[in-house]
Amino acid sequence: MITKEDVEHIGWLARIDINEQETVEYMEKLNSVLEYFGQLDELPTEDVAPTYHVAEIHNVFREDVVEECLSQETVLANTEHKQDGTFRVPKIG
Template identity: 90%
Template structure:
């Protein structure tokens, strides 16, 4: 089951602040979801074939066609955040 510490850790990983009330609410909601999975585990599924896709779709990818790509100047034209011919993004630390 999900603990308050688990919810706080998930919030830290997602870089969002979660107050005490929200922590308890999320813990309850996540444990409820896990409870439904527990119910599914009780179903007899020995004779059920695995389903990888709900619709019978095969080879849904388009042909890979080489085309002319955009020029670097065109791609960077609408941003002020560029450096050395690339997008400048904030450090993640």
């Protein structure tokens, strides 16, 4: 069970101010969620195969094939911001 102190601690960790009324409301809501999880724990799941997705998902990526890449000149052709064969970017720091 979630206590008022737990909710206050969670609020402190999240750096949010929770007043007394909100503390009680959140405590009730979180305990309701935990009760629901308790109900789920009671279901017979021995014959249920583990799943990672609820919907059937197929790999939509293309085959990873090595192809000829663009030349350095082609890559830098459309920029004014180049220096020594690379993109020139603002200094960070």
